Amino acid sequence: xxxxxxxxxxxxxxxxxxxxxxxxxxxxxxxxxxxxxxxxxxxxxxxxxxxxxxxxxxxxxxxxxxxxxxxxxxxxxxxxxxxxxxxxxxxxxxxxxxxxxxxxxxxxxxxxxxxxxxxxxxxxxxxxxxxxxxxxxxxxxxxxxxxxxxxxxxxxxxxxxxxxxxxxxxxxxxxxxxxxxxxxxxxxxxxxxxxxxxxxxxxxxxxxxxxxxxxxxxxxxxxxxxxxxxxxxxxxxxxxxxxxxxxxxxxxxxxxxxxxxxxxxxxxxxxxxxxxxxxxxxxxxxxxxxxxxxxxxxxxxxxxxxxxxxxxxxxxxxxxxxxxxxxxxxxxxxxxxxxxxxxxxxxxxxxxxxxxxxxxxxxxxxxxxxxxxxxxxxxxxxxxxxxxxxxxxxxxxxxxxxxxxxxxxxxx
Amino acid sequence: xxxxxxxxxxxxxxxxxxxxxxxxxxxxxxxxxxxxxxxxxxxxxxxxxxxxxxxxxxxxxxxxxxxxxxxxxxxxxxxxxxxxxxxxxxxxxxxxxxxxxxxxxxxxxxxxxxxxxxxxxxxxxxxxxxxxxxxxxxxxxxxxxxxxxxxxxxxxxxxxxxxxxxxxxxxxxxxxxxxxxxxxxxxxxxxxxxxxxxxxxxxxxxxxxxxxxxxxxxxxxxxxxxxxxxxxxxxxxxxxxxxxxxxxxxxxxxxxxxxxxxxxxxxxxxxxxxxxxxxxxxxxxxxxxxxxxxxxxxxxxxxxxxxxxxxxxxxxxxxxxxxxxxxxxxxxxxxxxxxxxxxxxxxxxxxxxxxxxxxxxxxxxxxxxxxxxxxxxxxxxxxxxxxxxxxxxxxxxxxxxxxxxxxxxxxx
Numbered sequence: 001x002x003x004x005x006x007x008x009x010x011x012x013x014x015x016x017x018x019x020x021x022x023x024x025x026x027x028x029x030x031x032x033x034x035x036x037x038x039x040x041x042x043x044x045x046x047x048x049x050x051x052x053x054x055x056x057x058x059x060x061x062x063x064x065x066x067x068x069x070x071x072x073x074x075x076x077x078x079x080x081x082x083x084x085x086x087x088x089x090x091x092x093x094x095x096x097x098x099x100x101x102x103x104x105x106x107x108x109x110x111x112x113x114x115x116x117x118x119x120x121x122x123x124x125x126x127x128x129x130x131x132x133x134x135x136x137x138x139x140x141x142x143x144x145x146x147x148x149x150x151x152x153x154x155x156x157x158x159x160x161x162x163x164x165x166x167x168x169x170x171x172x173x174x175x176x177x178x179x180x181x182x183x184x185x186x187x188x189x190x191x192x193x194x195x196x197x198x199x200x201x202x203x204x205x206x207x208x209x210x211x212x213x214x215x216x217x218x219x220x221x222x223x224x225x226x227x228x229x230x231x232x233x234x235x236x237x238x239x240x241x242x243x244x245x246x247x248x249x250x251x252x253x254x255x256x257x258x259x260x261x262x263x264x265x266x267x268x269x270x271x272x273x274x275x276x277x278x279x280x281x282x283x284x285x286x287x288x289x290x291x292x293x294x295x296x297x298x299x300x301x302x303x304x305x306x307x308x309x310x311x312x313x314x315x316x317x318x319x320x321x322x323x324x325x326x327x328x329x330x331x332x333x334x335x336x337x338x339x340x341x342x343x344x345x346x347x348x349x350x351x352x353x354x355x356x357x358x359x360x361x362x363x364x365x366x367x368x369x370x371x372x373x374x375x376x377x378x379x380x381x382x383x384x385x386x387x388x389x390x391x392x393x394x395x396x397x398x399x400x401x402x403x404x405x406x407x408x409x410x411x412x
Numbered sequence: 413x414x415x416x417x418x419x420x421x422x423x424x425x426x427x428x429x430x431x432x433x434x435x436x437x438x439x440x441x442x443x444x445x446x447x448x449x450x451x452x453x454x455x456x457x458x459x460x461x462x463x464x465x466x467x468x469x470x471x472x473x474x475x476x477x478x479x480x481x482x483x484x485x486x487x488x489x490x491x492x493x494x495x496x497x498x499x500x501x502x503x504x505x506x507x508x509x510x511x512x513x514x515x516x517x518x519x520x521x522x523x524x525x526x527x528x529x530x531x532x533x534x535x536x537x538x539x540x541x542x543x544x545x546x547x548x549x550x551x552x553x554x555x556x557x558x559x560x561x562x563x564x565x566x567x568x569x570x571x572x573x574x575x576x577x578x579x580x581x582x583x584x585x586x587x588x589x590x591x592x593x594x595x596x597x598x599x600x601x602x603x604x605x606x607x608x609x610x611x612x613x614x615x616x617x618x619x620x621x622x623x624x625x626x627x628x629x630x631x632x633x634x635x636x637x638x639x640x641x642x643x644x645x646x647x648x649x650x651x652x653x654x655x656x657x658x659x660x661x662x663x664x665x666x667x668x669x670x671x672x673x674x675x676x677x678x679x680x681x682x683x684x685x686x687x688x689x690x691x692x693x694x695x696x697x698x699x700x701x702x703x704x705x706x707x708x709x710x711x712x713x714x715x716x717x718x719x720x721x722x723x724x725x726x727x728x729x730x731x732x733x734x735x736x737x738x739x740x741x742x743x744x745x746x747x748x749x750x751x752x753x754x755x756x757x758x759x760x761x762x763x764x765x766x767x768x769x770x771x772x773x774x775x776x777x778x779x780x781x782x783x784x785x786x787x788x789x790x791x792x793x794x795x796x797x798x799x800x801x802x803x804x805x806x807x808x809x810x811x812x813x814x815x816x817x818x819x820x821x822x823x824x
Contacts, residue, residue, distance in 0.1 A: 054747045055750065056755050056771070090739065090742070091772060092773065093772020094772070125737070127738055127768065128773070129773070190743065233743060236742070236743050236746060312645050313645065313819070314819055320816065320820050325537070325538075326539055327502065328645075330502070331466060331502070331645060331648050332645070334467040334469070334646075335466045341467045343467050359503070360503060360507065361503065361504065399725075399816060401817070403729075405813070408729050408730070408735065
């Protein structure tokens with residue numbers, strides 16, 4: 001049911017010098033599917049990330065955070081990332097931490113590095129013990145096929161309820177130097193990232209010092225993965241990682257430089273593409289909806305209103321039905337929690353159709369115009385608050401029978 | 413699809429001396445259905461209410477608030493309430509206010525009172541003009557059948573997507589004096605009351621001064637209609653009204669009196685029953701779920717967590733599927749927004765089954781025990797936070813295919 005999804009193909013995904021990818025079918029939840037991925041980094045690489053704000057954050061998230069901090073203080077760079085699907089290793093207590101540690105230990109031994117130079121990631125069912133033996137047994141298989149050309153398989157091997165692999169790639173020239181960026185993402189449900197999405201990995205071959213990469217990853221996440229929602233459920237495992245391998249031509253040295261600005265813009269662009277792919281492949285999605293709130297007092301209130309609209313089951317089912325029952329959007333604006341909102345000033349547009357004017361139905365609005373836009377597969381909702389210059393944008397999808405079916409059957 | 417719904421019957425609904433009810437088929441949205449209700453009050457009656465916090469609150473809500481304030485200051489008591497279904501008169505701007513005023517004018521003229529002594533209520537589709545001519549034409553018909561015995565028809569005449577009429581009744585003795593309480597409610601979608609539900613009306617025949625009734629209605633709403641949610645969508649028209657007709661034996665004179673405490677308890681009990689009926693008849697509901705959060709630092713954080721669980725589409729679809737995919741509950745606890753929550757202390761129970769212990773899977777938990785409870789039509793979720801004495805409870809239902817169908821078809 002994906003909406004206007006641009007299918008990635010292996011030949012469109014450019015290898016990023018300084019990063020090799022290997023995968024395996026480890027049988028973590030089901031046999032005969034790629035469910036284990038290893039990324040091996042050049043020693044020149046820097047890595048930065050943002051993680052879920054969920055208090056029940058998964059064991060691998062906790063360990064990845066600790067290892068990133070250790071790498072920054074010890075000077076021993078991150079050497080590898082390991083990702084499994086089929087099990088989130090979340091809500092698993094101390095046993096879960098031990099299993100995440102055992103994963104790092106095993107990969108470090110195979111690669112000849114410290115366990116603290118490995119970042120682990122998991123995604124799948126919560127509250128079930130990680131079958132760590134199967135995972136560890138799969139690692140030599142993944143290492144055996146490490147190559148720079150495996151991005152497409154990598155995108156496939158991190159899928160769970162995703163119906164399509166998600167990847168994007170771009171080559172740009174900054175200050176006369178070539179930079180390659182390639183990224184993958186996964187996620188289709190439990191999506192309302194708050195710092196990052198389920199899983200997203202973007203690599204480039206520029207050389208970027210740690211502090212600048214930390215800044216860049218936050219900027220990119222805020223403009224991409226932090227602007228999407230499918231069901232409002234912030235996952236326990238959200239992680240978005242940015243890798244700069246340092247194996248290419250470009251070197252970035254200051255946040256004020258043109259090189260930083262250009263690279264950050266390219267990273268943000270790629271991250272937005274990967275984030276939007278998650279919405280396009282949202283569980284049961286039949287519509288891709290861009291919600292823009294403008295003329296707000298600050299970005300925070302604009303985001304509140306955008307998310308209230310994006311999370312309303314009534315708004316989402318109206319989109320699914322192509323029914324211009326647009327009073328539901330006004331109701332969501334009204335309960336978004338902006339206490340002093342003057343609704344008599346609010347205008348609402350559906351694409352180019354002016355639906356509500358100064359808080360009431362626009363006298364010139366015709367139902368058939370609303371119907372026409374609602375039948376599109378890509379729809380823009382625009383709300384003008386008339387109280388400032390701030391704005392925010394959120395991308396979301398509709399709520400269909402298929403969403404219920406997928407989530408009623410997920411574990412079976 | 414209602415869950416264990418106790419069908420009201422006319423003979424079980426006791427008339428409340430001092431209040432007459434009349435209805436009509438005014439054809440506001442569709443022909444041949446009761447869609448207009450008038451409540452006529454004895455001159456001794458006091459009326460108090462709580463209303464939606466939605467900023468897009470409907471024109472009748474604004475007018476009812478103003479008329480209640482006017483009654484309190486002028487000493488001219490509220491004489492009647494008028495309720496229409498089929499149109500919410502919300503998101504209708506100045507024309508909507510004029511239509512609500514015209515409704516009050518017309519009823520006041522028929523009853524021989526001031527327009528400010530009439531409280532108007534509407535429920536139905538938002539953003540569409542109220543067909544006020546049809547409504548006004550129906551008023552004489554409603555007045556023609558005014559009687560104290562019309563509670564069952566009254567419950568029917570305020571239904572929208574409700575599949576069943578909602579009403580409850582009770583006679584109690586306080587300080588040797590008989591008190592009769594009867595109430596009705598409606599609502600099945602756009603339910604996450606924040607002050608009150610879509611519509612709820614409770615009447616008793618005690619004599620209660622305005623200030624005490626104001627206090628009583630807030631207490632009852634907080635313990636009933638403010639503890640339910642179906643889809644998290646706070647309506648534009650929520651109103652919960654408490655009427656004390658003063659036509660019976662009991663007179664309440666002080667908030668410290670035993671009489672006040674007993675009557676407030678009875679009103680709260682009846683309100684809880686009416687609120688729970690709304691959840692039992694929730695759009696597409698197949699399960700009735702009670703979420704209890706205990707050992708919190710304060711009630712507010714307990715409510716945050718209870719609502720995060722109750723609103724999670726993933727939790728709700730798992731209930732629909734009878735699938736003990738209970739990690740989804742942990743995830744919802746984790747993203748509820750309680751910043752310093754120590755998840756390693758949290759216990760989770762499903763009825764009598766101990767699922768999670770100190771933040772991880774209880775080693776003694778068996779999947780078949782979880783499955784057994786998930787298959788019930790009434791399920792209790794209990795979360796122990798181990799950080800205080802506060803608690804909160806929320807009642808909700810599951811998310812089914814039927815919810816999507818109902819809301820994709822609502823206007824057709």
